Amino acid sequence: MSAEPVIHLDGVSLTLGGRPILDRLSLEVAARGITALIGPNGAGKSVTLRVIDGLLRPDTGSVRLAPGRRAFVFQRPALVRASAAANVALGLIPLDLARRERAERTEAALARVGLSERASDAATRFSGGEQQRLVLARAWAMQPDLLLLDEPTASLDPAATETIESLIVEMAGAGTAVLLVSHNLGQVARLADETVVLSAGRAVERGPTRSVLFSPRTAEARAYLTGELPWTSFAAAS
């Protein structure tokens, strides 16, 4: 890990609805490349992203972020009742760009995710996958220093998944630090340099993606990774 992580959580605990969700979570995310955050349903991955983004405050512990622009792509796309182009352009308002550059970036972003033809259509009427592509276009247009992604391809077809994966790789190559929550372990293997396994609100394992996925050291990580594809054992048996 380089000396200056883009995200540094130290001993973060958080109780929600009377249940402990994060339990002395310590996590560092490198300022370069793609870090995956994986783990079972309910482990606290989305809550961790919300804590990092400042949407939830931890009860104890500290959250330190390197200065810079942040974009967060939620599990359920957050869009306003306006055209697709307006939704992308709205994300650019804080950047204070000239009108012309805002329009150009919006157009390029829609083209990048294959939605040019839909620029003036109402975003809230888009299909789930189209909405996800749109929020990723908005994040891409913002050129953030840190990109938080919560299952960005969960409802996408294979072609759209490939488009989005290449967009994520491109952003990381251009210097955006990416923290990716995903249950798609193929995607994690393809994209992530580093992987962190979260279990019951704690980071139980972290390291280079290949060693975490293929030689997990902890029982919690092994349980998640082997439970992930239960149908493979049926396929092998039949």
Ligand SMILES: Nc1ncnc2c1ncn2[C@@H]1O[C@H](COP(=O)(O)OP(=O)(O)OP(=O)(O)O)[C@@H](O)[C@H]1O
């Ligand atoms: N605002 C809240 N109030 C009460 N409980 C919450 C709240 N937000 C999240 N939780 C609980 O925290 C736990 C962790 O939720 P989180 O969404 O972070 O899980 P996750 O690891 O992202 O899971 P998944 O893989 O299913 O998306 C869940 O049991 C959830 O019910």
